[in-house]
Amino acid sequence: MILASIFEGLDTKLLIEQLLRVLACLIIGGAIGYEREIKSKPAGFVTFILVCVGSCIIAILQENLYLDNPEAMDRSRIIAQVVSGIGFLGAGTILYNRGAVKGITTAAMLWLVAALGIMIGSGGIANYIIALVTVVIVLPTVIISRRFGKRITTGRKIYKIRILFEDEAEKELYDFLATTGVTVRKTYFVNKLREGKRELKESYIYLSLPKGMTVNELLEKLSSYHEIYEVSEV
Known part of the structure; x- marks a missing residue:
C-alpha cells in the first residue's frame, strides 16, 4: 500500500526516459573521461562522469520543477548556474609552470561534458543526436591532436x-x-x-x-x- 501510494500519479514513462538520460550521460562522461584518465590528467574518468551526470540531473530537476509549477518557474535559472559554476572546477585543472600553461584542454572538456549533460538532461531526440554527434567528432579529434597536435597547432618543431x-x-x-x-x-x-x-x-x-x-x-x-x-x- 505504501509503495502504491508513492507511485500513484507518477509518470512512469517520463521517469524511465529521465533515467535513460542519466545513463546516457554516464556513458558519454565516462568515454571522454577515460581519454583524460589514460593521459594522467588532473580531471579523469570519475570527474567527467560526475560532471556530466550532475549537469544532467540538474537539467532534469529544472524540468520537473517546471512541470509541477510552470507559471512560477524560469526554465533556465538553475541550468545557468551550472554554466557559471563549472568555470571554478575547470580553473582547478589549469596549471602554470615555468612559462608553460597546462590543463586548458581538460578544463575545456569539463565545460563540454557539462554542456552535454545539460543538453541530454533537457530531453528530446534532437538533443540526443546532437550530443552523440558532438562526442563522435570531438573525442577522435582530441586523440588525433594529442599525437600530431604539436606540429598542427604550432607549425614548429x-x-x-x-x-x-x-x-x-x-x-x-x-x-x-x-x-x-x-x-x-x-x-x-x-x-x-x-x-x-x-x-x-x-x-x-x-x-x-x-x-x-x-x-x-x-x-x-x-x-x-x-x-x-x-x-x-x-
Whole structure:
C-alpha cells in the first residue's frame, strides 16, 4: 500500500526516459573521461562522469520543477548556474609552470561534458543526436591532436634540451628564453646536485623556437651564461 501510494500519479514513462538520460550521460562522461584518465590528467574518468551526470540531473530537476509549477518557474535559472559554476572546477585543472600553461584542454572538456549533460538532461531526440554527434567528432579529434597536435597547432618543431644550471638562476633562465621568443612547452625536473657551495638543478625542457632561430644558436646563447654549466639537445 505504501509503495502504491508513492507511485500513484507518477509518470512512469517520463521517469524511465529521465533515467535513460542519466545513463546516457554516464556513458558519454565516462568515454571522454577515460581519454583524460589514460593521459594522467588532473580531471579523469570519475570527474567527467560526475560532471556530466550532475549537469544532467540538474537539467532534469529544472524540468520537473517546471512541470509541477510552470507559471512560477524560469526554465533556465538553475541550468545557468551550472554554466557559471563549472568555470571554478575547470580553473582547478589549469596549471602554470615555468612559462608553460597546462590543463586548458581538460578544463575545456569539463565545460563540454557539462554542456552535454545539460543538453541530454533537457530531453528530446534532437538533443540526443546532437550530443552523440558532438562526442563522435570531438573525442577522435582530441586523440588525433594529442599525437600530431604539436606540429598542427604550432607549425614548429618541438625540441628537447637537457640543461644543468644554478638553482638561484632559474627565473633568469626562463625570462631569457621568453625574451628570445622561445616557447616553453614542458619542463621536467630531473635532479639536484651540489658543486661546492652552489646548488645545481638538472632539467629537461621541451620548447619550440621562433622563426629564423636554430637550436644550435639557442644552445650557444645559453652556453654563454656563467650560471649554466651544461646544455645540450637530447
